[in-house]
Amino acid sequence: MKICYKYKLKFSEKIESIFLRExxxxxxxxxxxxxEDDAIPKYNDPREYLPEINKNKFDWDELIIxxxxxxxxxIRTDYFADGESQLINRKDNxxxxxxxxxxxxxxxxxxxxRIERSGLDxxxxxxxxxxxxxxxxxxxxVWYDLKERILI
Numbered sequence: 484m485k486i487c488y489k490y491k492l493k494f495s496e497k498i499e500s501i502f503l504r505e506x507x508x509x510x511x512x513x514x515x516x517x518x519e520d521d522a523i524p525k526y527n528d529p530r531e532y533l534p535e536i537n538k539n540k541f542d543w544d545e546l547i548i549x550x551x552x553x554x555x556x557x558i559r560t561d562y563f564a565d566g567e568s569q570l571i572n573r574k575d576n577x578x579x580x581x582x583x584x585x586x587x588x589x590x591x592x593x594x595x596x597r598i599e600r601s602g603l604d605x606x607x608x609x610x611x612x613x614x615x616x617x618x619x620x621x622x623x624x625v626w627y628d629l630k631e632r633i634l635i
Contacts (some may be wrong), residue, residue: 484505484518484519484548484549484550484551484554485502485547485548485549485550486502486503486504486505486507486508486546486547486548487500487501487502487503487546487547487548487549488500488501488502488503488529488532488533488544488545488546488547489544489545489546489547490530490533490541490542490543490544490545491541491542491543491544492536492540492541492542493540493541493542495542501532501533503532505518505522507525507532508524508525508532509522509523509524509525510522510523510524510525519551519552519553519554529544529546529558529560530544530566538566539562539565539566539567540566541562541566542561542562543559543560543561543562544559544560544562545557545558545559545560546558546559553577554575555575555576556573556574556575556576557573557574558571558572558573558574559571559572559573560572563586564586564587567587568585568586568587569583569584569585570582570583570584570585571583571584571585577602578601578602578603578605579599579600579601579602580599580600580603581597581598581599582597582598582599583595583596583597584596584597591616591617591618591619592614592615592616592618593614593615593618594612594613594614594615595611595612595613595614595615596609596611596612596613597609597610597611597612598610609630611628611630612628612629612630613626613627613628613629613635614626614627614629615627
């Protein structure tokens with residue numbers, strides 16, 4: 484499996500790339516597990532693979548996984564508002580596609596929507612529309628499902 488992380492910083496025309504080993508990209512696995520079937524990425528935010536660069540400096544990034552048995556995919560993230568808001572587009576080689584929009588409305592208030600489809604000829608499905616208040620954790624964190632109009 485090859486894991487390439489491409490990124491472009493604001494105010495730069497240059498596109499940078501690094502290659503990550505499986506043990507750099509994924510959380511540790513046990514001896515009975517393998518990266519292809521059992522591993523999960525270390526970070527939800529790909530910018531954390533480059534901790535020496537401030538997160539608000541990224542214009543976009545793209546994670547490209549190739550040469551895997553069934554997990555080839557591209558995940559592109561475009562960043563807005565100093566990296567606090569983002570548009571994520573995941574495309575798998577089997578046709579599955581996921582779009583996540585995450586917009587910071589004001590400090591500690593975030594709107595997140597998710598749509599997905601199982602193939603290019605399939606319709607998009609709205610899977611989640613959420614509003615998070617005090618979303619950085621703790622006892623005051625509250626999430627609302629805007630699609631169902633309920634507290635999660």
